[in-house]
Amino acid sequence: MHRTVATRTAGFMLLGMLASCAATDPLLNGRSWNPNGANEANIAAEVVNPMDLQRGRKPAGGTDGELAAAAILRLRTGHVKALPDSAISDLRVQSSPSSSGSP
Numbered sequence: 001m002h003r004t005v006a007t008r009t010a011g012f013m014l015l016g017m018l019a020s021c022a023a024t025d026p027l028l029n030g031r032s033w034n035p036n037g038a039n040e041a042n043i044a045a046e047v048v049n050p051m052d053l054q055r056g057r058k059p060a061g062g063t064d065g066e067l068a069a070a071a072i073l074r075l076r077t078g079h080v081k082a083l084p085d086s087a088i089s090d091l092r093v094q095s096s097p098s099s100s101g102s103p
Helices: 002-019 038-046 065-077
Strands: none
Touching: none
């Protein structure tokens, strides 16, 4: 009987401690953690023109939307342009030197 009471008491104490975990979490506790915009300020400090984060920047040569749309149309219709040959990816297999005459 004494052991049952001790087990129940320990169980209730553990339950009480676990229930209070949410109250001590700094992200859930409004009194200890307040977002103050520091992340946005750091990102704005890293860019050359902070207004680019709000409205973007137009490319110097105009828009590439027409070029991209034409590439997608060629892909869908099966008229994909071949990549230029750069000769960088040419692989040649060299045979290993023969071992005749070696001991």
